[in-house]
Amino acid sequence: xxxxxxxxxxxxxxxxxxxxIVFVVLIFGFLFKExxxxxxxxxxxxxxxGQFWYPSSExxxxxxxxxxxxxxxxxxGACLIAVPIGIMTALFISEIAPKGVRxxxxxxxxxxxxxxxxxxxxxxxxxxxxLVKNIFNLSTGLTAFAGAIMLAFMAIxxxxxISEDAIRSVxxxxxxxxxxxxxxxxxxxxxxxxxxxxxxxxxxxMLGIGRVxxxxxxxxxxxxxxxxxxxxxxxxxxxxxxxxxxxxxxTVRGGMHYRSLFAIGLVLFIITFIVNFTxxxxxxxxxxx
Amino acid sequence: MIKLSPKLSQKFSYLLLCMAAILTIxxxxxxxxxxxxxGTSAISWEFLTSMPKDGMRGGGILPAIxxxxxxxxxxxxxxxxxxxCAAIYLxxxxxxxxxxxxxxxxIVNLAGVPSVVYGLFGLGVFVMFLKLGVSIxxxxxxxxxxxxxxxxxTAQGAxxxxxYSFREASLSLGxxxxxxxxxxxxxxxxxxxxxxxxxxxxxxxxxxxxxLFTAAAFYVPxxxxxPLDQVMALPYHLFIISTQIPNMPKxxxxxxxxxxxxxxxxxxCIAIVARIYFRKRRKW
Amino acid sequence: MVNKIKVENxxxxxxxxxVLESLNINVVQNEILSVIGPASSGKTTFLRTLxxxxxxxxxxxxxxxVYLDDNNIFDMKMESLRKRVGMLFAMPIPLPxxxxxxxxxxxxxxxxxxRESYQDTIxxxxxxxxSLWNEVKDRLNSSATRMSGGQQQRLCIARILAVNPEVILFxxxxxxxxxxxxxxxxxxxxxxxxxxxxxxxxxNVKQASRVSDRTAFFLMGKLVEIDKTARLFVSPKEKATxxxxxxxxx
Numbered sequence: 001x002x003x004x005x006x007x008x009x010x011x012x013x014x015x016x017x018x019x020x021i022v023f024v025v026l027i028f029g030f031l032f033k034e035x036x037x038x039x040x041x042x043x044x045x046x047x048x049x050g051q052f053w054y055p056s057s058e059x060x061x062x063x064x065x066x067x068x069x070x071x072x073x074x075x076x077g078a079c080l081i082a083v084p085i086g087i088m089t090a091l092f093i094s095e096i097a098p099k100g101v102r103x104x105x106x107x108x109x110x111x112x113x114x115x116x117x118x119x120x121x122x123x124x125x126x127x128x129x130x131l132v133k134n135i136f137n138l139s140t141g142l143t144a145f146a147g148a149i150m151l152a153f154m155a156i157x158x159x160x161x162i163s164e165d166a167i168r169s170v171x172x173x174x175x176x177x178x179x180x181x182x183x184x185x186x187x188x189x190x191x192x193x194x195x196x197x198x199x200x201x202x203x204x205x206m207l208g209i210g211r212v213x214x215x216x217x218x219x220x221x222x223x224x225x226x227x228x229x230x231x232x233x234x235x236x237x238x239x240x241x242x243x244x245x246x247x248x249x250x251t252v253r254g255g256m257h258y259r260s261l262f263a264i265g266l267v268l269f270i271i272t273f274i275v276n277f278t279x280x281x282x283x284x285x286x287x288x289x
Numbered sequence: 290m291i292k293l294s295p296k297l298s299q300k301f302s303y304l305l306l307c308m309a310a311i312l313t314i315x316x317x318x319x320x321x322x323x324x325x326x327x328g329t330s331a332i333s334w335e336f337l338t339s340m341p342k343d344g345m346r347g348g349g350i351l352p353a354i355x356x357x358x359x360x361x362x363x364x365x366x367x368x369x370x371x372x373x374c375a376a377i378y379l380x381x382x383x384x385x386x387x388x389x390x391x392x393x394x395x396i397v398n399l400a401g402v403p404s405v406v407y408g409l410f411g412l413g414v415f416v417m418f419l420k421l422g423v424s425i426x427x428x429x430x431x432x433x434x435x436x437x438x439x440x441x442x443t444a445q446g447a448x449x450x451x452x453y454s455f456r457e458a459s460l461s462l463g464x465x466x467x468x469x470x471x472x473x474x475x476x477x478x479x480x481x482x483x484x485x486x487x488x489x490x491x492x493x494x495x496x497x498x499x500x501l502f503t504a505a506a507f508y509v510p511x512x513x514x515x516p517l518d519q520v521m522a523l524p525y526h527l528f529i530i531s532t533q534i535p536n537m538p539k540x541x542x543x544x545x546x547x548x549x550x551x552x553x554x555x556x557x558c559i560a561i562v563a564r565i566y567f568r569k570r571r572k573w
Numbered sequence: 574m575v576n577k578i579k580v581e582n583x584x585x586x587x588x589x590x591x592v593l594e595s596l597n598i599n600v601v602q603n604e605i606l607s608v609i610g611p612a613s614s615g616k617t618t619f620l621r622t623l624x625x626x627x628x629x630x631x632x633x634x635x636x637x638x639v640y641l642d643d644n645n646i647f648d649m650k651m652e653s654l655r656k657r658v659g660m661l662f663a664m665p666i667p668l669p670x671x672x673x674x675x676x677x678x679x680x681x682x683x684x685x686x687x688r689e690s691y692q693d694t695i696x697x698x699x700x701x702x703x704s705l706w707n708e709v710k711d712r713l714n715s716s717a718t719r720m721s722g723g724q725q726q727r728l729c730i731a732r733i734l735a736v737n738p739e740v741i742l743f744x745x746x747x748x749x750x751x752x753x754x755x756x757x758x759x760x761x762x763x764x765x766x767x768x769x770x771x772x773x774x775x776x777n778v779k780q781a782s783r784v785s786d787r788t789a790f791f792l793m794g795k796l797v798e799i800d801k802t803a804r805l806f807v808s809p810k811e812k813a814t815x816x817x818x819x820x821x822x823x
Contacts, residue, residue: 006467010382016371017378020395020441023434027402027410034413088309096303097310105310107561112317114488114557116495118524119546122531123320153316160313186299207401214403216498217524221532241405241498248409248502253417265409269402276401280394384631458666458729461626462679462736463656472682473668 031269034262038062041256047263053227053238055247055257062260064267066229070144070237073230074223075212077148078155082212083205085152086159090204093160094167095189106164113157121218124150129222136234142224144237150218155208162207166200167193199282206279210272216241240264321554324546331544340510345530346538350545355512356425356520357552360504361494363429363516364436369486371433372440376482379441380448381470400438404498407435411503426516428504432493439489447481448474480567484560491556495549497524523549575602577740577770578623583637585618585627592618594794595637600740605766607773607781607802610791611822616774619791620742623772624658625651641740656683659733663745665725667717672709675717675728676700679736695735703731704761723754730761741765743773747780759784778818782806790814 039047042062050063093105128149133141170193178188194201224236225246238246244261251258293301335349342348383389411431421427451474459469497505505525513520527545530537578600585593593615600606608616621627623639625646639646646654668675676696680686686695696713700706705727709720717728726746733741743762747755762771762784775781781788782802789799790813798805798814809815816822 006465010467013374013378013382016374017383017392019371019375020399020437021392023437024395024398026414027399027406030410030413031406085309085312088306089313092306092310096306105314108314108317110561111554111557112313114491114495114553115317115320116497116524116549116553118495118497118527119324119550120320122527122542122546123323125531127319127323156313184295184299186302187295190302210401214401214405216403216405217528221528241403244405244409245498245501248412262409262413265406268406272401272403272406273398276397277394280397454662454664454666455668457626457629457662458668459678459682460629461624461655461660461662462683462732463652463654463659464679464682465652468682472678477669 028269031262031266034259035266038256038259038263042260047260048267051229053243055260056250060256062256062263064240064243064264066227067238067240067243067264068267069229070223070227071213071239071241073144073233073237074147074151074219074239075209077144077233078151078212079205079209081148081152082155082159082208086156086204086208087163087201089156090160090163090167090201091189091194094164095185095193109157109160112153113161117154117215117218118221120150120154121221124218124222132234138234140224140236142222142236143234144223144230145233147219147223147237147239148233150222151212151215154215154218155212158211159204159208162204163197163201166197166204169200170196203279203282206275206282210275210279213275214241214268214272216245220245240268244268321550324543324550327540328543328545328547331540332547336544337548341508345508345526345534346536346541350523350526350548352509352512353521353523353526353545354548356505356509357494357523357549359425359513359516359520360428360432360500360522361490363425364432364493365486365490367429368433368436368440368489372437373444373482375437375441376444376448377470377475380445381466381474396438396441399434400442402435404435404496405501407431407499408501408503410434411499416503422517423502423504423506423519424517425504425513425520428500428520428522429516431499431503432496435496435499436489436493439492440485443485443488444478444482447478447485450481451477480563484564484567487556487560487563491553491560494556495524495553497522497528500525523552576600577602577642578772579640579643580619581638581640583619583622583635583639585615585622585633585635587618587630588632589634592794593622596796598789598796598799600770600772601787602770603766603768604786605762605771605773605784606787606789607775607785608789608791609775609778609781609817610797611817612776613793614791615794616791617744620660620744620772620774623740623742624655624660626655626660652683656736657738658740658742659736659738660742661726661729661733661744661746663748665722665729665749667720667725667728669718670716671714672700672717672720672728673713675732676735679732683736685736699731699735700728702734702761702764703727704757704764705731721754723750723757726750726754726758727761730758730765734765738769740770740772743771743775745775745777746773748776755780778820790817792817 047062047064049065050061051065052061052063053066054061093102097105124146129141129146132143132146174192174196175188178192219239220242223239225238225242226236227238230237244264248261251261337349338351339349340351379392411427415421415427415430416423455473456469459473500522504520505522506519507529509519509521527549530545531542576599580596580598583593583596584591596619608619610616622635627633641657668678673696676699677692680695686692697706700709705724708724720728747758765771773785785802787799788802788805790797792813798809798811806818
């Protein structure tokens, strides 16, 4: 009786273990099915390289190049801010800060990660957006730049947490060796610790990028949502995620526009898959060393 | 260019790192401060416990609070057992083979899928294909798949922090593998699993994109009766009143944001404190 | 002399690397057989094969057979084998629960407790047999992790006794203990011999000579010599054995 119950539970555990595969396959299959139906009517190449996103005009045009460029612009901007700050903060937390300060910092970083993106979007809308408008004398503050700033805040916790982990797992013998040769602590950090932790830091950056590209609500609230190819970082842009979120409500279920949004979802899925897969390779490298 | 002495360059760099750390935490403090400063005046018992009035420009936000709680609760009830079982499989049973590598890759990938894509998936599968409609249960299922990788990862971390020797000791007495997991490994991993669960509740309470097309309603004048009802949700409500409704009183927006923020931060703080407490108290 | 355990032509491998080569050895009922030898001589591998703890290691594989009372242990269910052949590890591993719960844990899981009232008897008897009862009888509900190292190790012995095994394997049980605690553990070993068959792997040659009836000397994965302890220590047949026990290497 007890033995057979154990066997049932163990089977159940195995099934749960397999569920993640099932879900990934389901998500991909589902996006692919809807996306493929769209691509049959509207070519893949035309979709990806098309310069005009006019989903509801006659005839409709489903070119997502402006959306891709919008996503990329915001992501690059956010990374330019978040990567240096994130890595330096991680170094500060793991190598320099005294223990009390470190614990407080880590908890605050964790709290930052917990703040809902909608709240960050809202605060960005009422603070950063008008600031950007006034400082740069623009007609609107709803720009890629404002979006990049807010997204940087959201990427920083990811980058800090994972880099800090990587830096802390550098064996202390490495550091001791360098210090014993008369290097200052900073020289040791720069030449030895950073180098040894590099795979983990790269993974952290990748995951930060993944987070930024996938972010939806804050972006939708701050970047202005203009679906045209941006000329500078001070232009309003629209990202792929925001397009899905903003337009899904207005589409006819099963129509071209509806399917085109799934096709965008498929593109997003593939991008994030590559980003996360690469990050995982780097993390794996760190572990094997 | 002047070459700094090593000592000086160390001082200079430390200063730089310290400034970066300050830059990291300033936004957290500023965001929380802004919301609290502007939102506190809106908070009252009535705000928390009554229905919206005047096209949501007045009254309270009760249905949004109830809606969010019901979606999140359902999601956790679904995802926690599945996630913990999957973690047990990975940590206790899985051998180092191709299948395990695929499972791990799947988890990494699930964790990286953008939340809005989960929303699409939920819309297609739960709302349309399974005909659950826009409902609490459709939203909860969507969120639970999204949260699954997080739960698996934290639960696995908690399981693997239980020393291997405990398993050996138990197995060497003739106790079966499952009984060992059930009575030795699991109870000792439970605090870690629970703190992870609280953190993920906090996280999904604030998610908007996945419930956008699966659960959230613009306005519902009553509280939900069944899991198949559409509901208002706090984050979606905040989105609407801050972007879609003209002449919205500012203090209601900030008040709503404050309620959402406090809900999320309180849970996160509980989890952080609990984690510190259990680490200190740990017997091994 | 009844053979409790018969090992026939046993070879063990980790990642295809041979660590124990065609071993033939018997363990006699109610004896203490000690196994000595330098590091990586295969003695722990041998011990961990006897209750199949090695099966947990995926890099491990083996050839040959081991019989417990004429039943091949590799045909037995893992759980029932381990119930009959208990193991004491080098470091004491009390489970993170109370002393009482530590003892009653395995009997409960194995379904050995038919009546609720029976529990106290099992705990008391096991602790008495491990000569720990007098020290802990007033604090059975305190945490086992707060005991001293020697007490913890005797608690682990009591835990094994509670499932009523036939053979007990000791894997360098005193390597982490002070001399006084070691003496106590050795004392209980001699007591236990009346009821159980004991295999003791030890790095401490003197300990082998103090407690065991027979001693086996392993070197580089091979059994070099096995004999009555008294004889092996006085007049070893092999040069390597003599060198090891006189401390010339190892």
